[in-house]
Amino acid sequence: MGIFSNEAPKYWALGKPAIPLRIGFKNPWIDAWQVFADRMPNDREQQIWLAQKGNGNIGLPMGAASGVVAIDVDSEDPRIQRIVENLLPPSPWRRVGRKGAVYAFRFEGERTFRIKGSKGEMLLECLSKGTQIVLPPSIHPDT
Numbered sequence: 135m136g137i138f139s140n141e142a143p144k145y146w147a148l149g150k151p152a153i154p155l156r157i158g159f160k161n162p163w164i165d166a167w168q169v170f171a172d173r174m175p176n177d178r179e180q181q182i183w184l185a186q187k188g189n190g191n192i193g194l195p196m197g198a199a200s201g202v203v204a205i206d207v208d209s210e211d212p213r214i215q216r217i218v219e220n221l222l223p224p225s226p227w228r229r230v231g232r233k234g235a236v237y238a239f240r241f242e243g244e245r246t247f248r249i250k251g252s253k254g255e256m257l258l259e260c261l262s263k264g265t266q267i268v269l270p271p272s273i274h275p276d277t
Contacts, residue, residue: 138154138187139184160275172198195263204261231274
């Protein structure tokens with residue numbers, strides 16, 4: 135058994151539409167995964183994923199079905215990280231990465247947007263419907 139097959143049923147039991155991510159990557163392992171922003175995977179979909187993609191990572195589509203929107207701070211600059219952290223309300227969930235962190239909040243219809251620096255580098259993303267995040271205990275490809 136793999137990460138997805140071991141952990142996805144726990145997320146489904148909590149009403150979170152966990153989806154399989156490709157092994158060693160953070161992109162979805164299924165086509166048309168964006169539909170899970172609005173609905174849970176059905177029993178048939180869940181069983182197929184467990185049988186065929188059980189060794190993959192786990193992703194969570196942002197949106198109404200998960201009830202989650204995320205702020206992804208991508209900057210390595212500690213000043214930018216502090217500014218964003220001071221502007222955000224307290225988050226019930228945070229994942230710290232190699233650079234920055236992801237903060238989860240209750241979805242209230244927010245739209246996805248991105249803020250880039252003067253050199254085109256990503257500073258911050260609001261991840262909403264049409265995006266997904268990597269869930270624990272997935273193994274991030276950059277680690």
